[in-house]
Amino acid sequence: MTDTIKVAHIIESLGRGGAERVLVTNLTHIDRSRFENHVIYLFAGEDFLPDIEALGIPSYRLDMRNFYDWRRGFWRLRQTLKTIKPDIVHTVLQKADIYGRAAAASTGFRPILSTLHECPYNPEVFIDNPALSRFRYGIFKWLDRSSARWCNDGFIVASQSTQRALRRYFGVSDSHIRLQYNSIDLDRFDGGCESDVDRVRRELGLTKDDVVLLNVARLAPQKGQKYLIRAMVEVCRALPNTKLIIRGEGPLRSDLNALVRSLGLEGKVLLPEQCGSPEVVLALLRLCDIFVFPSLYEGFGVALVEAMAFEKPCIASNTGPIPEVVQNGRSGVLVEPMDSGALAAAIVKLLADPDAMKAMGRAGRKIVEQTFDIRQNVKKLEATYEEFAASTAAH
Numbered sequence: 034m035t036d037t038i039k040v041a042h043i044i045e046s047l048g049r050g051g052a053e054r055v056l057v058t059n060l061t062h063i064d065r066s067r068f069e070n071h072v073i074y075l076f077a078g079e080d081f082l083p084d085i086e087a088l089g090i091p092s093y094r095l096d097m098r099n100f101y102d103w104r105r106g107f108w109r110l111r112q113t114l115k116t117i118k119p120d121i122v123h124t125v126l127q128k129a130d131i132y133g134r135a136a137a138a139s140t141g142f143r144p145i146l147s148t149l150h151e152c153p154y155n156p157e158v159f160i161d162n163p164a165l166s167r168f169r170y171g172i173f174k175w176l177d178r179s180s181a182r183w184c185n186d187g188f189i190v191a192s193q194s195t196q197r198a199l200r201r202y203f204g205v206s207d208s209h210i211r212l213q214y215n216s217i218d219l220d221r222f223d224g225g226c227e228s229d230v231d232r233v234r235r236e237l238g239l240t241k242d243d244v245v246l247l248n249v250a251r252l253a254p255q256k257g258q259k260y261l262i263r264a265m266v267e268v269c270r271a272l273p274n275t276k277l278i279i280r281g282e283g284p285l286r287s288d289l290n291a292l293v294r295s296l297g298l299e300g301k302v303l304l305p306e307q308c309g310s311p312e313v314v315l316a317l318l319r320l321c322d323i324f325v326f327p328s329l330y331e332g333f334g335v336a337l338v339e340a341m342a343f344e345k346p347c348i349a350s351n352t353g354p355i356p357e358v359v360q361n362g363r364s365g366v367l368v369e370p371m372d373s374g375a376l377a378a379a380i381v382k383l384l385a386d387p388d389a390m391k392a393m394g395r396a397g398r399k400i401v402e403q404t405f406d407i408r409q410n411v412k413k414l415e416a417t418y419e420e421f422a423a424s425t426a427a428h
Contacts (some may be wrong), residue, residue: 036067036070037066037067037068037069038067038069038120038121038418038422039068039069039071039119039120039121040068040069040071040120040122040123040418041071041073041114041119041121041122041123041127041137041142041373042056042060042070042071042072042073042114042118042123043073043074043075043110043122043123043125043129043132043133043203044056044072044073044074044075044122044124044125044126044129045074045076045125045126045127045128045129046075046076046077046078046079046082047074047077047079047080047081047082047085047092048076048077048078048079048080048163049078049080049282049334050101051150051215051252051333052125052126052148052150052333053080053081054335055150055191055215055216055335056072056081057084057085058082058216058217058218058407059216059407059411059414060072060085060088060090061084061088061218061428062218062407062408062411063411063414063415064199064415065088067408067415068415068418069088071090071091071092071093071117071119072085072090072091072092072093072279073092073093073095073110073113073114073133074093074094074095074129075095075097075106075110075128075129075132076095076097076099076224077094077096077127078261079094079388081413082246084416089228092313093113095109095110095113095404096109096332097364100128103132104377106132107132107135107136110132110133110136110258111136111139111140113139114136114137114142114181115140118142119142119146119151121146121418121421121422122134122137122142122143122145122146123146123147123148124147124148125147125148125150125325126150127149127173127177127197128294130147130177130180130181131173131176131177131180133145133147133179134147134181134184134185134195135180135181135184135306137184138183139186140170140373142184142344143169144186144187144265144421144422144424145185145186145187146185146186146187146188146189146196146394146417146421147181147188147189147198148188148189148190149186149188149189149190149191149195149332150191150195150211150213150215150332150333151191151195151198151330151354152195152198152199152201152202152331152355152413154174154198154202155198155330155353157329157352157370158170158255158328158330160254160261160371161254161257161259161328161329162254162255169176174202174312176203176367177229178203181203181205182203182204182205185205185209186209186424187209187210187211187417187421188205188209188211189210189211189212189213189414189417190210190211190212191215191216191332191354192212192332192333192352192353192354192357193212193354193357194353194357195332195333195353195354196210196212197283198262198269203264211413211417213336213410213413213414213417214333214357214404214405214410215333215405216334216338216405216406216407216410216411217338217339217342217405217406217407218403218407219342219401219402219407220319220409221315221407222339222342222343223313226419228318228320229264229312229313229315229316229319229337230320232315232316233313233317233320234320237278237303237305238300239276239320242274243274243275243276244274244275244276244322244384245275245276245277245278245320245321245322245323246275246276246277246278246321246322246323246324246325246380247277247280247317247318247321247324247325247328247340248261248262248277248278248279248280248281248324248325248337249280249281249314249317249318249324249336249340250279250281250326250328250336251281251282251283252279252281252282252283252284252285252286252289252304252356253283253284253285254285254329255328255330255331256281256283256327256328256329257327257328257329257350257370257371258279258285258289259275259285259288259289259292259370260327260370260371260373260376261279261325261327261373261376262277262279262292262296262298262302263292263296263373264288264327264373264374264376265277265296265298265301265302266296266298266375266377266379267330267373267374267377267378267381268377268380268381269298269301271381272381272384275301275380275384276301276302276303277301277303277325278303278304278305278317278321279303279304280313280314280317286304286384289295289304290304296346297370299380316328316337318339318340318343318345319343320339322345322390323345323346323347323348323383323384323390324336324337324340324346324347324348324382325347325348325349325380326344326347326348326349326350326355327350327368327370327376328349328352328353328355328370328380329352329370329371330352330353330370331350331354331355332353332354332355333354333358333360334349334354334355337349337355337359338358338360338401338405340397341358341359341364341365341394341398341400341401342393342396342397342398342401343394343398344391344394344397344398345392346364346365346366346383346389346390346393347359347364347365347366347393347397348366348367348368348379348380348399349365349366349367349368350367350368350369350370350375351367351368351369351370352370355367357398358405359397360400363393363396363400364393364394364396364397364400365393365397366379366383376403
C-alpha cells in the first residue's frame with residue numbers, strides 16, 4: 034500500500050437524499066493528498082454527479098435496473114473494483130452494502146467498511162406501509178445480516194441509536210463499530226441571498242405576515258407527514274396566518290394532497306410540485322419560523338441539522354437518533370410519533386413564545402458547531418480509514 038489510501042465508495046445512487054449529500058460533504062472536505070477517492074453507484078439518479086465531477090473524483094455508474102439485476106450489479110462491480118484496486122471498500126445504503134460486500138470479498142479487496150445511517154429492521158418500518166412485502170423484507174434482512182457478518186471488517190454508524198440496533202440485529206461487537214455523526218458544511222449556511230428568499234416567498238404566495246412551518250423530507254410513510262397535516266387543523270384554528278410547506282418527492286404526494294383537500298387546508302398546507310434546487314431548500318430554511326420533522330422512525334435527520342444551522346427551532350419526533358440531534362427543551366421540542374394532537378399543541382405553544390424560539394435557535398446553532406461540523410468530523414473519518422487500512426496491511 035502506498036502513502037495514499039485509495040477508497041472505493043459504493044452507494045445506491047447519486048440522487049437527492051441525505052446519505053448522498055453526506056457522501057458529497059465528506060468527499061469535499063477529506064484530505065485528497067492522503068486519500069484517493071472513487072465513487073461507484075448502482076442505479077440511475079445523478080443529482081449529485083456534478084458535485085462529484087467538480088471535485089475531480091472518478092465515478093462509475095453500473096446501470097442496474099433494480100436490486101435483482103445481479104448480472105450488471107455483481108459482475109460489473111467486481112470488474113470495476115479490479116480496475117480501481119482500492120485499499121478500502123466503503124459501502125453506503127442497504128442495496129449497495131449487500132452488493133459491495135459480496136463483490137469486494139470475492140475479489141479479495143479489504144478492508145470492507147459499511148456506513149449505517151439507520152437500521153431498517155426496527156418494527157416501525159411496517160407502520161403505515163402496507164406496500165412493504167414481508168417476504169422481500171425477510172430476504173433483504175437475511176442478505177444484509179449475512180453479508181455483514183461474513184464480509185465486513187468494520188462499521189461506521191451515524192448515531193448511538195444505530196449502534197445499538199447494529200448490536201441487536203447483526204450481533205456486531207462495539208470493537209468493530211465507529212461512531213461518525215453525519216455532518217454539514219457550515220459555510221453553506223452562513224450569509225445567504227435575501228433575493229432568493231423573496232423570490233421563493235412570492236412563488237409560494239406567502240406574505241410577510243404568514244407564520245411558516247417547514248418540513249423537508251421524502252414523501253413516504255416513514256416521514257409521518259400525514260400526522261403533521263392533521264395537526265394543522267388545530268394549528269390554523271388557533272393561528273389562522275400559519276402556513277405549512279412540505280418540500281420533497283415521493284410516492285405519497287397524491288395521498289397527501291388528497292388529505293389536504295379533505296381537511297379543507299387548501300392554501301394552508303403547500304406541497305410544491307417543483308421542489309427546485311438545493312438553493313431553494315436553503316431559501317425555505319431561511320424564511321421558515323419552525324422546522325417540523327414528524328418521522329415515525331429515522332436514521333439520523335440531516336435536515337434537522339441544517340435547520341439548526343440556520344438557528345431555527347425544531348419540533349420533531351422522539352424516536353431513534355433524533356434526541357441525539359434535537360435536545361428537548363434546549364434546541365427544540367420532542368413529541369411522540371403519530372400524535373397529531375401533541376404535535377399541534379407543541380407548535381401552538383412554541384409560536385406563542387418568540388423568546389423561547391430565538392433561544393432554541395441559538396442553542397441549535399451552537400450544537401451544530403460543536404457536534405455536526407464537517408471540518409472537525411472529517412478528521413474522525415480519515416482516522417478510521419487509516420486505522421482499518423493499517424490493520425489490514427499488518428495482516
